[in-house]
Amino acid sequence: MTQPNVAIAVQEPAEHPLPRSGRRRRLRSVSGRRRPAFLRYWPQYLAISPFYILFAVFGLFPVLFSLYLSFHRWSGVGERKFVGLQQYKFLFKDHTFYLSLWNTVLIWAMSTVPMLFASLVLAALLHSVARAKGFYRMAFFIPNVTSVVAMAILFTMLFSSNFGLINVVLHWIHLPTYPWTNRPWGIRISIVALMTWQWVGYNAIIYLAGLQTIPQHLYEAAHLDGAGPIRTFFSITVPLLRPVILFTVVISTITGLQSFTEAQVMTGSNAAVNPNSGGPGQAGLTMVLYFYQQAFSYNDFGYGAAIAWGIFLIVSVFTLINWRLVARKED
Amino acid sequence: MLNRLRRAQLLPHIVLGIGVLVSIFPFYWSIVLATNTSRDVFRYPPRLVPGTHLAENVRHVLDSIDFFGSMLNTLIVAICTTTLVLFFDSLAAFTFAKYRFPGRSFLFGLLLVIFMLPAQLSIIPQYLIMVKIGWVGTLQALVVPAAVNAFGIFWMRQYITRAFPDELLDAARMDGAGFLRTYASVCLPMIRPGLAFLGIYTFINAWNDYIWPLVVLTNPDKITLQVALAQLNLGHGAAQTDYAMLMAGTLMAVTPLLIVFVLFARNFVADLAKGAVQG
Numbered sequence: 001m002t003q004p005n006v007a008i009a010v011q012e013p014a015e016h017p018l019p020r021s022g023r024r025r026r027l028r029s030v031s032g033r034r035r036p037a038f039l040r041y042w043p044q045y046l047a048i049s050p051f052y053i054l055f056a057v058f059g060l061f062p063v064l065f066s067l068y069l070s071f072h073r074w075s076g077v078g079e080r081k082f083v084g085l086q087q088y089k090f091l092f093k094d095h096t097f098y099l100s101l102w103n104t105v106l107i108w109a110m111s112t113v114p115m116l117f118a119s120l121v122l123a124a125l126l127h128s129v130a131r132a133k134g135f136y137r138m139a140f141f142i143p144n145v146t147s148v149v150a151m152a153i154l155f156t157m158l159f160s161s162n163f164g165l166i167n168v169v170l171h172w173i174h175l176p177t178y179p180w181t182n183r184p185w186g187i188r189i190s191i192v193a194l195m196t197w198q199w200v201g202y203n204a205i206i207y208l209a210g211l212q213t214i215p216q217h218l219y220e221a222a223h224l225d226g227a228g229p230i231r232t233f234f235s236i237t238v239p240l241l242r243p244v245i246l247f248t249v250v251i252s253t254i255t256g257l258q259s260f261t262e263a264q265v266m267t268g269s270n271a272a273v274n275p276n277s278g279g280p281g282q283a284g285l286t287m288v289l290y291f292y293q294q295a296f297s298y299n300d301f302g303y304g305a306a307i308a309w310g311i312f313l314i315v316s317v318f319t320l321i322n323w324r325l326v327a328r329k330e331d
Numbered sequence: 332m333l334n335r336l337r338r339a340q341l342l343p344h345i346v347l348g349i350g351v352l353v354s355i356f357p358f359y360w361s362i363v364l365a366t367n368t369s370r371d372v373f374r375y376p377p378r379l380v381p382g383t384h385l386a387e388n389v390r391h392v393l394d395s396i397d398f399f400g401s402m403l404n405t406l407i408v409a410i411c412t413t414t415l416v417l418f419f420d421s422l423a424a425f426t427f428a429k430y431r432f433p434g435r436s437f438l439f440g441l442l443l444v445i446f447m448l449p450a451q452l453s454i455i456p457q458y459l460i461m462v463k464i465g466w467v468g469t470l471q472a473l474v475v476p477a478a479v480n481a482f483g484i485f486w487m488r489q490y491i492t493r494a495f496p497d498e499l500l501d502a503a504r505m506d507g508a509g510f511l512r513t514y515a516s517v518c519l520p521m522i523r524p525g526l527a528f529l530g531i532y533t534f535i536n537a538w539n540d541y542i543w544p545l546v547v548l549t550n551p552d553k554i555t556l557q558v559a560l561a562q563l564n565l566g567h568g569a570a571q572t573d574y575a576m577l578m579a580g581t582l583m584a585v586t587p588l589l590i591v592f593v594l595f596a597r598n599f600v601a602d603l604a605k606g607a608v609q610g
Contacts, residue, residue: 041432043510048423048438051479055445058476062453062460069455076459122350125343132344138593139351141600142358145592147539149557150581153564154361157574163373165360201354209604244608258449261541265561275565288542291451296546301455308451315449 070305087306097307099282100290107188108256111195116248119200123207124233140201152194152265156181159190184283191262191284203248210244246326253322257315260288287311364578372574388579398583401559404470408555409537411474416533417526419479424487425518429500446481458546468550473543483529490525528602531595538588556584
């Protein structure tokens with residue numbers, strides 16, 4: 001947090017640094033034999049060991065093994081064949097992977113940018129009201145609690161071409177209807193709508209918690225200086241909220257670029273051949289959906305592993321760029 | 332004065348009220364679709380109010396998928412995962428928060444790095460491990476890898492550092508309590524609100540998890556609710572999807588968790604946001 005740091009540095013007088021080490025030496029000589037430090041702490045190591053053991057088996061080993069797999073051709077049965085960098089070379093030229101990257105970035109940008117802005121506005125409003133804060137918070141959070149699968153099914157029906165409510169409303173207000181779920185842009189917009197709806201309240205609540213840490217006297221000072229609400233918002237609220245904004249941007253980047261369930265469920269119901277191909281024009285094929293399709297529809301584990309590493313690198317680069325963009329203005 | 336205050340608050344309440352309507356409306360709409368017949372779904376103009384055909388649609392759901400079986404599986408997975416996570420995470424968090432031992436900061440740093448690793452990097456090998464040890468299609472394939480996690484340890488450590496004063500630790504030591512004893516009879520009772528938060532969080536995530544169950548639960552007789560719902564959506568290759576039935580299934584899958592959330596999550600939302608701001 002970049003809150004004004006008012007903590008008074010309490011410095012302990014550095015007196016008598018010697019007795020401690022002296023006592024320790026004496027203790028050791030009493031015990032007779034030198035006991036390695038880590039043996040004395042065996043209950044502590046035992047207490048934290050489940051995480052590291054499970055991680056070694058289901059985390060570290062798999063990550064290393066997927067790197068190993070990405071240099072091989074393997075369908076899960078039979079011989080693994082070492083192919084060197086061939087999978088990555090193929091990935092580099094794979095038009096479908098680039099399409100999935102393009103889809104993912106489009107869907108992520110179209111949902112994240114307006115969503116974070118709307119969240120900020122909602123949070124500012126929420127901060128300003130005196131009553132019913134708890135109710136609003138709960139109501140805004142409910143979309144985030146419900147399962148993505150269920151809501152993806154519901155949104156598919158809302159956007160359905162022949163009976164969806166969206167088209168009915170468009171018809172009522174004399175606007176042209178659009179076959180959302182049968183067109184590339186339509187399917188992308190449906191996914192964007194679902195992701196925005198599920199996450200706008202979550203981010204608003206995070207922003208609200210950030211707003212509540214901004215000291216009230218700053219606003220009073222701004223008011224005395226004659227700053228209007230818009231000016232106050234951009235000169236006080238946004239700068240002081242920057243660490244929280246950074247948090248939401250990073251989380252949205254990491255989760256948004258790895259979206260899978262929304263696309264898989266919303267495009268799965270009307271693709272006749274393979275339900276994991278991403279819908280009309282493959283416009284709903286996100287990177288992780290493409291990974292899933294290659295690895296688990298086609299059992300191409302080697303290429304799947306290469307895609308997973310590709311996604312990891314892309315997400316890391318995007319996260320770093322966004323981090324820089326938001327954090328840079330801090331100084 | 333009071334009047335002016337009220338007028339100033341009116342506009343925010345209107346905008347927030349619209350926000351609430353947008354948040355809630357899809358649930359209302361799923362109730363409307365689930366309580367009307369499949370033919371009503373296609374009617375123009377559409378019915379905007381709930382109908383009377385819920386029982387019939389629910390029966391169709393129960394005919395198409397083993398709804399209660401998959402719900403039981405989901406419950407078993409969610410409860411086992413939550414119990415294990417609460418125990419292992421709080422024990423590790425307590426250790427990291429209150430004890431100094433060689434390698435402590437290195438191990439904790441490692442935990443944060445692990446926290447950042449994306450899931451799909453390890454999905455293929457995890458699946459291969461499950462094949463090797465014969466756990467494909469079983470529920471322990473979902474529970475065991477999720478039994479302890481970096482997020483929970485990290486969050487709990489923050490919580491214990493704040494909620495649990497060092498003096499208590501000294502007092503427990505003075506009374507001759509060992510490490511496990513201190514954890515069980517001093518730490519656990521003190522961190523109950525934190526456990527409630529982590530428990531709800533873990534339960535919701537376990538209940539809603541999709542990609543890993545989809546990969547590893549290959550036996551169609553033993554699937555979780557989310558996978559069953561996705562199967563219902565695919566319609567088993569049926570010519571005409573029964574949309575009212577599909578909505579009834581969706582509603583049945585969502586309602587229990589919503590009730591749990593509304594009943595028990597009084598402080599949950601605020602805690603989650605606080606963690607994000609302070610973490």
